[in-house]
Amino acid sequence: MVDLTVIQNYYRSISSSPSHYISYLNVFLAIFSVYLMYRIVFPPTSPNGQVLNAQQQAKQNPQPVVYTKFTPTTLQPFNGIVEERVLMAVKGKVYDVSAGRSFYGPGGPYSNFAGRDASRGLAKGSFDEEMLTPIDGPMDTLQDLNADEIQALNDWEQHFAGKYLLCGELVEQL
Numbered sequence: 001m002v003d004l005t006v007i008q009n010y011y012r013s014i015s016s017s018p019s020h021y022i023s024y025l026n027v028f029l030a031i032f033s034v035y036l037m038y039r040i041v042f043p044p045t046s047p048n049g050q051v052l053n054a055q056q057q058a059k060q061n062p063q064p065v066v067y068t069k070f071t072p073t074t075l076q077p078f079n080g081i082v083e084e085r086v087l088m089a090v091k092g093k094v095y096d097v098s099a100g101r102s103f104y105g106p107g108g109p110y111s112n113f114a115g116r117d118a119s120r121g122l123a124k125g126s127f128d129e130e131m132l133t134p135i136d137g138p139m140d141t142l143q144d145l146n147a148d149e150i151q152a153l154n155d156w157e158q159h160f161a162g163k164y165l166l167c168g169e170l171v172e173q174l
């Protein structure tokens with residue numbers, strides 16, 4: 001039979017000494033190491049089994065993204081006020097910029113772009129009201145942009161493509 005007093009004395013001794021904390025630390029470290037090894041052996045993957053980096057994992061957030069065609073009128077409510085999501089069009093592509101709400105959401109420095117075609121403003125480096133194409137008029141063809149402005153717009157397009165989810169396209173009418 002096991003002598004219980006031996007065990008009691010043992011627990012008393014470790015709970016009143018620094019080794020008590022060290023043994024808890026060891027248990028924690030052991031569990032954490034097992035978790036890390038599991039993550040190394042089974043890294044997070046996309047549905048097709050491809051290993052994802054951090055940005056791709058963030059992009060692959062739980063919200064399903066339905067690729068949608070927007071007109072200037074149907075895009076407009078996505079300004080963070082009428083609709084919670086913030087969408088923005090760049091060169092005919094619609095990005096979900098909700099993650100950049102501090103930029104484009106209500107009160108943000110670029111809130112003018114929310115729910116709108118931001119191409120002209122990005123090309124010309126201006127977030128002024130007159131950069132925005134009237135909702136009820138024809139879509140901006142951007143034909144008058146000079147080479148520098150086209151370059152600036154293309155650079156911005158890359159920025160948006162790399163940072164935000166592409167969620168649709170902007171068309172004249174559905």
Ligand code: HEM
Binds near residue numbers: 127163
């Ligand atoms: C007054 C001069 C300006 C200042 C001080 C300024 C400042 C900034 C800063 C600090 C950022 C964040 C950079 C980052 O952390 O990635 C930023 C991003 C940005 N700025 Fe400006 N900016 C100015 C003018 C403009 C203008 C005129 C435009 C119009 C096209 C503009 C459009 C943007 C856009 C689209 C972003 C990217 C936001 C994102 O990543 O979603 N900025 N700006």
